[in-house]
Amino acid sequence: MIMMYLMEQGELPLDTLLTALEEAGPEVKEIIITTAEMLQAEGEARLLLKVLASRFGPVSAATEQEVRAAGVEQLEAWAERVFAAATVDEVLA
Numbered sequence: 001m002i003m004m005y006l007m008e009q010g011e012l013p014l015d016t017l018l019t020a021l022e023e024a025g026p027e028v029k030e031i032i033i034t035t036a037e038m039l040q041a042e043g044e045a046r047l048l049l050k051v052l053a054s055r056f057g058p059v060s061a062a063t064e065q066e067v068r069a070a071g072v073e074q075l076e077a078w079a080e081r082v083f084a085a086a087t088v089d090e091v092l093a
Contacts, residue, residue, distance in 0.1 A: 037072065044075040048082070056088050063088055 021029055045068050052059050052067075059067075067075070078091050085091040 041070070041072045041075060042068075044072060044079070045070065048075055048079055051079070051082055052088055052091065055082060059088060063092070066092060 021032065024032075049059060049064060049067055052063070067078070070078070081091045081093075
């Protein structure tokens with residue numbers, strides 16, 4: 001995700017970014033991948049919270065905390081249920 005952002009915003013070719021990442025070493029690569037996953041989860045959580053609020057009304061602080069603490073896979077599973085569910089609890093079940 002970060003690599004795609006840098007490629008799009010920085011106008012760097014993907015092969016240049018991938019080469020730089022490989023040359024940076026495994027520790028840096030792991031940090032970048034972990035950061036990309038965290039940013040993806042943060043963005044998905046933000047979007048899911050907006051959709052939940054739009055569909056069901058304001059979400060509780062506990063729901064917001066649960067959503068923000070979830071990983072990408074869980075957020076995607078909840079997103080798939082949001083329009084078929086009758087309540088926030090059904091989405092997060």
